[in-house]
Amino acid sequence: MISTRRLGGLEVGAQGLGCMGMSQAYGVRDDDTESIATVHRALELGVTLLDTANVYGAGANEELVGRAIAGKRDQVVLATKFGIVWDKDGGMSARGDAAYVKQSCEESLRRLNVDHIDLYYQHRVDPDTPVEETWGALAELVQEGKIRFAGISEASAETIRRAHAVHPVTALQSEWSLWTRGIEGEILSTARELGVGIVPFSPLGRGFLAGSVTSVKDLPEDDMRRGLPRFAEGNFERNMAIVEALRALAEQKGVTAGQLALAWVQAQGDDVVPIPGTKRRKYLEENTAAAELELSEVDIEAIEKAAPLEAIAGERYPERLARAAGK
Template sequence: MTLLGTTLEVGPQGLGCMGMSQSYGKGDDAESIATVHRALELGVTLLDTADVYGAGANEELVGRAVADRRDRVVLATKFALGDPERRPRGDAEYVKRACEASLRRLGVDHIDLYYQHRVDPTVPIEETVGAMADLVRDGKVRYLGLSEAGAESIRRAHAVHPITALQSEWSLWTRDIEDTIAPTCAELGIGIVPFSPLGRGFLTGRVTSTAELGEDDTRRNMPRFADENFARNLAIVEALRALAAERGVTAGQLALAWVHHRGEHVVPIPGTKRVKYLEENVAAASLELSADDLRAIEDAAPTAAGDRYPPEMLRLSNK
């Protein structure tokens, strides 16, 4: 088991559930539920969703999947982007209303880890976290988290109520948080939950052309998947494949194992809706890498071509 914060125990790897309901093509609820159940069998305990995923449908799906095994799950969800305008919200009234709605959709009486999905620049984070702390006192939430927050916001939030986990993008091709954000979390005893640790699937090597992506696949709008950047980024995957072949693993497993080696309180949440990819991901958690291995992996993955998000989404990050 791994500790997030000082007391929240979770398995060494979580499961991101967003793609079961949006972003990466049509989902299959039965297959997604089977994937959740298999994850629990393999020791995955942290399940990650949000009120905005599938406009609430993802929370409902996850709720159905865990209804008869709630005691085996650390259930994490998020608020702040579920507003119809899709702008970050952090005012106290909204926080509490959003929590009630998530509890109903999940079909549970409490949320284990409740994140602010993005910091609201118009509301002092002290107000937001104060409202979240009220939810803890009311027994509706156990632990608090932030997502894509900057170092100053993390410090201010943690001064109001202990923050257990920060969820941010972290992978071989997204290392922004390493300069100030990750050190701040380490100093304060805050765990880190990296999302998209496989670069939205790119680092697995399974996507070899933008044309393979469905018309409704959000990666079509991501700069790193754009034509002018795609070929340059494929070189990273080819280099990872060569290293992975030497070790008898896949490029994705090698990239995911690198994230696992970022620290003892780091719990990545690769997302998948298929059992076979889940099993491949979970196996990466036990892959041991030496210091030489880590250097070779990092040398094979220089700075990615293109921003990780389109400009309008990038502006909301690390605030």
């Protein structure tokens, strides 16, 4: 059973579970039976924060999570999101007008088959709608009892401050790992100044840092990572050298490279609750073991030396997604 941490007013397991991959992005959708079993095992291990979104699998992921938590609602801190809109060509934009926020919430409540959402995130910031309007709508949803707390994803320090001035921001969900460290500095310090918890997504670099993918050819044809610059030919091989360096350190501790990388994220503060994603119990158990792995300052220094930022090859996203994704 893992320990607990606080995200603002929420007490959660020190590690959460990202559910997106159960329904999209990382290859063909598997039998939902194993995904549901993974959620149930997560709860047994003390992983209480379950993370989904309205766009994952075009709503199918929320429905799946809803089925998984049926009869177990009181064990779960349920997080979902609104705000990303995909066009027919695969381009991403954001929407945050008040009517959309409220409509999205109602739709998510229905798909999840619950009467309230514990943590409702603005998935991406709409450049055409003042964040004050979006957060005014979220404040009303809190007053109506449809959501308990509100969060924001991939936002700048200024945007976090503006949102927080309307209604308290409970959590910031942004990509943070050994190879994506853009929130360090102003964004992180602002969040901590305001008492905003940190929820890193992709803490294993979309699985790359775990070392399980040894070639792009290992990935299914429909896997989103085939289109990411860091997995591109040339970049992939350079980034794999980082994994090998982490693996050498991990072997000294009797753990995997992925566990070491995940423990590094966990060690960034008691207000940090990463949400590694998996749809299999085997990997869930490996991930949760990392939540209790203690690292010394010497360990952390060695890990960061093995994965220096200047050695990371490739951007986070391809150009068509970079702007909307908060490059």
